Amino acid sequence: MVCEKDYAGSGGTSTGSGGYNTEVCDYYLVTVYDHSTNGTKNVWYTYISEENCRIVWIAEQAAAGTTTCPSGTGDGEIPVIEPNNELIDALVALLLENPDLLLNIPCEELAKWLEIAQHAVPQQVQDKISYLDKKFGGYSLLTLPNANGYTVNMDYFSVTVSQLPTGLTAESLLSKIRTDLNRFVNTDISSFSPSREVNTGFDEMALWLSNNPVGAVLSIEIPADDGSVICSDFSRRHWRFSTIKSPWDYDHPVSGTREFGFTQNQNGTWTFYTRGVDRFTQLATSEAIAWMVGLGDKFKDPDSLWSSLQSGISSYVNNNGGQANVNNPEIWRPSWKSVKDVLMGNKPISDLGCK
Known part of the structure; x- marks a missing residue:
């Protein structure tokens, strides 16, 4: 899968430190946020459909493996840094673990x-x-x-x-x-x-x-x-x-x-x-x-x-x-x-x- 990167540079659209990186991969526009809270590393993933350019799913993945909904997208609230291969690998692992996350609805529902x-x-x-x-x-x-x-x-x-x-x-x-x-x-x-x-x-x-x-x-x-x-x-x-x-x-x-x-x-x-x-x-x-x-x-x-x-x-x-x-x-x-x-x-x- 070929992705185009659009890097905003330090600060980007966030008032926090660091920048952000957006990857357009076929159907989903993926932004990965990385921040630490009390020494616990968390990763926030935001999926945006290319078809309609709106957020379809947001989740916070903590080191303990729990998934909860964050209070915002991170802009103006959370320091963000450019995602690296480790974070992209974490994204792939998360999807392999639960493939219906991108649907924004559990299949049994x-x-x-x-x-x-x-x-x-x-x-x-x-x-x-x-x-x-x-x-x-x-x-x-x-x-x-x-x-x-x-x-x-x-x-x-x-x-x-x-x-x-x-x-x-x-x-x-x-x-x-x-x-x-x-x-x-x-x-x-x-x-x-x-x-x-x-x-x-x-x-x-x-x-x-x-x-x-x-x-x-x-x-x-x-x-x-x-x-x-x-x-x-x-x-x-x-x-x-x-x-x-x-x-x-x-x-x-x-x-x-x-x-x-x-x-x-x-x-x-x-x-x-x-x-x-x-x-x-x-x-x-x-x-x-x-x-x-x-x-x-x-x-x-x-x-x-x-x-x-x-x-x-x-x-x-x-x-x-x-x-x-x-x-x-x-x-x-x-x-x-x-x-x-x-x-x-x-x-x-x-x-x-x-x-």
């Missing part, structure tokens, strides 16, 4: 999102979108593979319910969440409506509130960037939204699938959740630059929305004779290029080199 990522929109939903596009124009499904985001968002926000609200079953609680969704989320972030500006020729409100809402089109009011979805799957235990382009909301900000549902646990409790897999539909240059340098995170508002759903479910349960606790969210955002074949079912997870 990746498996949890495969079903959602590979969700096939049923023919009846495809037929409705085709009909609407022929009649009105401007309709299409927005799929995960055809999006333009450099990263793929995989998130899971859940609430554990140890006692259901008085008079409700798990199925009826999920139905209440679905049919009164705005009651459970912060509508300052987003609000869901099957009727706002929707002129499809179908009674979308009646369909959405029915016992089989597959095919219902909803408009989501999002500050500065509205979007539309269609219900593409439904059972007593879950429903799924697939993102679409519509003539009133244009492109949804992200493309992919989101599931809402519940599972019953072995200890008799229930977990209510939303799990999503999506990518930015369009990634404007300014957004890409902000994401690269850490000045902006376009996933921030969606994260806040689904966190508000957790709070909404928990509050409703606790205020109506039940007992619920909010769980920590699970969020992974690896490079799409590194995981797309596995997520789309074209290759097994084992092909990523995971142990």
Whole structure:
């Protein structure tokens, strides 16, 4: 592998002593930091995808062999020196020990999102979108593979319910969440409506509130960037939204699938959740630059929305004779290029080199 070196000289972009050295090796831009803390030698590795020029993984490797996340990249905080062959060898050894480090997601975690990522929109939903596009124009499904985001968002926000609200079953609680969704989320972030500006020729409100809402089109009011979805799957235990382009909301900000549902646990409790897999539909240059340098995170508002759903479910349960606790969210955002074949079912997870 041939690498090009760009040496900044003493000080470089850091206020500490020494300089830094950057090596561009095919897919990853690798910067290796070497510093000592209380006599313990540590090595920090920063991996940056050449495809999108943003950090995808940072780790601190101490002499004892532990790996933790550092508080920063080192610029302005940590004295750095030019890496040498010893440090490069340490990098190679680290990757040999754990080949999936560059993925920014453990392989066992990746498996949890495969079903959602590979969700096939049923023919009846495809037929409705085709009909609407022929009649009105401007309709299409927005799929995960055809999006333009450099990263793929995989998130899971859940609430554990140890006692259901008085008079409700798990199925009826999920139905209440679905049919009164705005009651459970912060509508300052987003609000869901099957009727706002929707002129499809179908009674979308009646369909959405029915016992089989597959095919219902909803408009989501999002500050500065509205979007539309269609219900593409439904059972007593879950429903799924697939993102679409519509003539009133244009492109949804992200493309992919989101599931809402519940599972019953072995200890008799229930977990209510939303799990999503999506990518930015369009990634404007300014957004890409902000994401690269850490000045902006376009996933921030969606994260806040689904966190508000957790709070909404928990509050409703606790205020109506039940007992619920909010769980920590699970969020992974690896490079799409590194995981797309596995997520789309074209290759097994084992092909990523995971142990």
